[in-house]
Amino acid sequence: MFFKKREKDLTKNPFYDKGNTLVVYFKCSKCGELFRSHLRKYYDVSVNYGGGKGAYKLDKEFIGSKCQNKIQIYAEFTRSFKPLSFDIIGGNFISEGEYNEQNI
Template sequence: MFLKRRKKNMAKNPFYNKGEHLVIYFKCEKCNETFRSHLRKYYDIAVDYGKGGSMYSLQKEYIGSKCHNRIQITAVFNRAFKPLTYEITGGSFIAEEDFEEKS
């Protein structure tokens, strides 16, 4: 008997830690185009010294090929790259399994 892997709880943490990268999967709220984005920890995610210690922040904007809707993702991470806060505007986070099914 094979066990099915449980889907990740996207409400807790939509970021997948893949070594030197964080990977996020999301879709456009207007056309349902799906995206996968690899974020380099020490390049795409900036150090933010102004919040009482070393934290990291992310501000990204995406535009798909099916429509011109802007998808904005902002997040704040602790030193271990665990998200403290995150928000997506113009889209919604999806699980890796959902992205693979649609591809």
């Protein structure tokens, strides 16, 4: 008997923990270009010294090769890199499976 792996709930956590990196998959809301970004935990994700509730924060911008639409990703994480809050502007989070299906 085989069990199908359950799809990740992107509304709770769009980030995939891969050791020293967090991987996020998303697509441009304007042209549909697919992105996969490997974010290094102690370089791309910075310590939140300000008034946020998380120990770490992420503030990244992406521009693809198909259009000049700017995609911004904001997130706050706990000390164990679990997301407390996150937002994407100019794009939509997609799952790893959806990225692999469309990027063949």
